[in-house]
Amino acid sequence: MRTMADLPQDLKPMLASTAEPFDSPDFLFEPKWDGFRCLAYLEKGTTQLKSRSGSDLSGSFPELASLHKCAAGIPAVLDGEIIAFHEGRESFYHLQQRVRHGHPGTPLGKHAQLAPIIFIAFDILYSGGKSVLAAPLEDRKELLRRTVADENQHLLINSYILEAGEALYAAAVAQGREGIVAKKRDSPYLPGKRSKLWLKIKPKKTVDAVVVGYVPKTDDSFVSLVLAQYSPKGELLHVGSVGTGFTEQETREILAELKPLSGKKPAVQRLRQPAADVIWVKPEMVVEVRIFEYTPRGTLRHPVYCRRREDLNPEQCVIKSWLEKGDG
Structure with a gap:
C-alpha cells in the first residue's frame, strides 16, 4: 500500500x-x-492539512486530526474548505483567530468553543494511493461520496x-x-x-492586496491602509488606499501587527498619493477588499475592507482585471 x-x-x-x-x-x-481552502492528505493513522500556499494547518485544527478515520480508500487526498461556524453561519474571523493564536499541542481555547471547525469536502484527487485527477468531475464526486462514508460534525461533503x-x-x-x-x-x-x-x-468584486503603509490617526487607529499589488513582471505597484469597512477591533489588531513592520522607505513603485503622512511597512500583510473596478490609472475604485487573507502570500496578489480574478 x-x-x-x-x-x-x-x-x-x-x-x-x-x-x-x-x-x-x-x-x-x-x-x-468563506474559509481556508485546504488539501487533506489522509493515510492510515494520519491526517495532514495543507493550505493553498502549502503551509501545514494541522496544528491549528486538532479537531480535524482524525479525518482519515472517516474515509475509505486511503491513502487519499481530498480538496475542500476549512470553515468555522458561529451563530449559525461560517465566521472567517473566528477561523483567523484559530490560526493566529492557536498553538500545536495546546488545549482548544475559547475560539474553538465559540466556533466549531468543519472540513467541507468537494473533490478527491487521489484514492487508494492512485491519481484520479484525469477522471471527470461527476465521477470524482461519486468517488468522494463512496470514500467519505462517515460524515460527522467535523467532515461533510459539499x-x-x-x-x-x-x-x-x-x-x-x-x-x-x-x-x-x-x-x-x-x-x-x-x-x-x-x-x-x-x-x-x-x-461583489474583490481583490487581494498587500499592505505597504498606513496613515495614522491615533496611537491605536489609522485613517487608511496603503495598498499595492504585484505586476506580472514582479513589480510591487501602488493601487490606492482603503479607509472603510474596518471594525474598531480589526483596526486595533491590524495596527498592532503593522507597527513592528515599519520602515523608512516605501516598498512600492509608481506611488500615486502624497507620502508625507504615510508610515511605510514591509509588504507582508495581505487583505481582501471589495471594489467597483480598477480605474484607467490602475487604482482601486471605491475599495472597502473585507478581511485579512493570512492564507495567501504577498506574491499571490497580482494585478489583473477582476473578471480574470479568482481565489479558488
Missing part, C-alpha cells in the same frame, strides 16, 4: 475564474464557503445541484452567503491551474 510519503506533496488546489450567474446543463453548481445556477446564486445572495461555484461536469482536476472549467460567482 502506498504511504503518505508516496503521495505528491506539492499538489496545489485547482482555481476558479469569475463569472456572472448563469444556467447550463453542462455545469453543476455548489455553495462557496452539496450541489445541476443546471440551475441562477436560482442557487439568488438563494446565496438572499442568505448573505459568499456566493457559488460553477464546475463543468466533465472537467478534469488541474492542480494549481485557473481556467473557465470552474467559475466563481460572487455578489
Whole structure:
C-alpha cells in the first residue's frame, strides 16, 4: 500500500475564474464557503492539512486530526474548505483567530468553543494511493461520496445541484452567503491551474492586496491602509488606499501587527498619493477588499475592507482585471 510519503506533496488546489450567474446543463453548481481552502492528505493513522500556499494547518485544527478515520480508500487526498461556524453561519474571523493564536499541542481555547471547525469536502484527487485527477468531475464526486462514508460534525461533503445556477446564486445572495461555484461536469482536476472549467460567482468584486503603509490617526487607529499589488513582471505597484469597512477591533489588531513592520522607505513603485503622512511597512500583510473596478490609472475604485487573507502570500496578489480574478 502506498504511504503518505508516496503521495505528491506539492499538489496545489485547482482555481476558479469569475463569472456572472448563469444556467447550463453542462455545469453543476455548489455553495462557496468563506474559509481556508485546504488539501487533506489522509493515510492510515494520519491526517495532514495543507493550505493553498502549502503551509501545514494541522496544528491549528486538532479537531480535524482524525479525518482519515472517516474515509475509505486511503491513502487519499481530498480538496475542500476549512470553515468555522458561529451563530449559525461560517465566521472567517473566528477561523483567523484559530490560526493566529492557536498553538500545536495546546488545549482548544475559547475560539474553538465559540466556533466549531468543519472540513467541507468537494473533490478527491487521489484514492487508494492512485491519481484520479484525469477522471471527470461527476465521477470524482461519486468517488468522494463512496470514500467519505462517515460524515460527522467535523467532515461533510459539499452539496450541489445541476443546471440551475441562477436560482442557487439568488438563494446565496438572499442568505448573505459568499456566493457559488460553477464546475463543468466533465472537467478534469488541474492542480494549481485557473481556467473557465470552474467559475466563481460572487455578489461583489474583490481583490487581494498587500499592505505597504498606513496613515495614522491615533496611537491605536489609522485613517487608511496603503495598498499595492504585484505586476506580472514582479513589480510591487501602488493601487490606492482603503479607509472603510474596518471594525474598531480589526483596526486595533491590524495596527498592532503593522507597527513592528515599519520602515523608512516605501516598498512600492509608481506611488500615486502624497507620502508625507504615510508610515511605510514591509509588504507582508495581505487583505481582501471589495471594489467597483480598477480605474484607467490602475487604482482601486471605491475599495472597502473585507478581511485579512493570512492564507495567501504577498506574491499571490497580482494585478489583473477582476473578471480574470479568482481565489479558488
